[in-house]
Amino acid sequence: MLDLFLAPENIVFxxxxxxxxxxxxxxxxxxxxxxxxxxDADADGEVGFxxxxxxxxGIGRIPFLMWLVIFLALFGALGLGLQHLLxxxxxxxxxxxxxxxxxxxxxxxxxxxASRLVAHILPGIETTAIEREELIGLYAxxxxxxxxxxxxARARVTDRHGQPHQIMVEPDSxxxxxxxxxxxxxxxxxxxxxKAFTRGxxxxxxxx
Numbered sequence: 001m002l003d004l005f006l007a008p009e010n011i012v013f014x015x016x017x018x019x020x021x022x023x024x025x026x027x028x029x030x031x032x033x034x035x036x037x038x039x040d041a042d043a044d045g046e047v048g049f050x051x052x053x054x055x056x057x058g059i060g061r062i063p064f065l066m067w068l069v070i071f072l073a074l075f076g077a078l079g080l081g082l083q084h085l086l087x088x089x090x091x092x093x094x095x096x097x098x099x100x101x102x103x104x105x106x107x108x109x110x111x112x113x114a115s116r117l118v119a120h121i122l123p124g125i126e127t128t129a130i131e132r133e134e135l136i137g138l139y140a141x142x143x144x145x146x147x148x149x150x151x152x153a154r155a156r157v158t159d160r161h162g163q164p165h166q167i168m169v170e171p172d173s174x175x176x177x178x179x180x181x182x183x184x185x186x187x188x189x190x191x192x193x194x195k196a197f198t199r200g201x202x203x204x205x206x207x208x
Contacts, residue, residue, distance in 0.1 A: 005080075009093035012100055013079030020072035023065060062115050070118070071111040078110075079103040132167075132189060135159060139183050139199060140169055147171060147178035152193050157186065169194045 005014040059067055082103060086094045093099075140157035143166075147153035152170040155178075159165060169186070171178060172195035178184055184196035 007093070009083050009096060009099070010080055012096055013076040013083070013103070016072045016079070017076035020069050020076065023069050023072070059115075062119050066118070067111065067115055070114050071107060074110050074114070075103055075107040078107050135165065135167065135194070136186050136188060138186055140167065140186055140194070140196065142169065142178045142180050142182045142184065144180065146180065148176075149174045153178060153180075155184070155194075155196075167194050168192060169196050171195070172197055 079099065082099055083093045086092070086099075135157055138157050138159070140155040143154050143156045145153035147155075147170045149171055152168040155167055155169040157165050157167060169178065169184060170193055171184075172187055176198055178196070178198060183199045183201075185199060186194045186196050188195045
């Protein structure tokens with residue numbers, strides 16, 4: 001089985017399946033919770049065609065990383081299956097110069113259909129992608145490190161859809177420091193860094 005995946009004619013499809021597994025693992029541990037893609041067209045003359053193409057491919061119905069996982073899984077599986085079929089029929093695999101683009105084209109509409117099915121099963125999923133500015137006004141919890149001005153720490157915040165996001169946070173006031181486990185209020189964003197104020201109860205005795 002390992003020889004099948006490592007065969008030169010299958011390496012592109014095996015790599016796609018491996019990348020699919022890696023992305024799934026990253027999503028599972030929450031490190032890519034807020035990654036998405038900007039798929040808006042800039043040119044007025046290309047909007048209609050772009051929208052039609054993206055709708056056909058299923059992009060935009062579900063978060064982009066979820067779409068990519070589905071596409072990579074289908075691309076890898078279809079590619080391995082096609083090479084196996086060609087070997088059975090002709091006695092040898094097809095050239096990747098032909099098989100790879102054919103498989104990519106074949107996997108795209110199937111991915112679109114699968115994306116529409118997933119969006120139908122989970123109707124709220126296509127609305128969960130948010131702008132980072134929408135996290136302002138929410139409470140985050142410092143998850144790793146100590147934050148000070150100029151020295152942000154990683155924090156976890158849950159948006160209104162219940163989706164977790166990993167962000168970098170530092171105090172908005174020079175006299176504050178945030179410790180691991182401390183809850184802070186996000187008040188603004190500068191570049192990729194959120195500014196926050198402490199909620200104020202981190203050092204108070206906790207009642208069980």
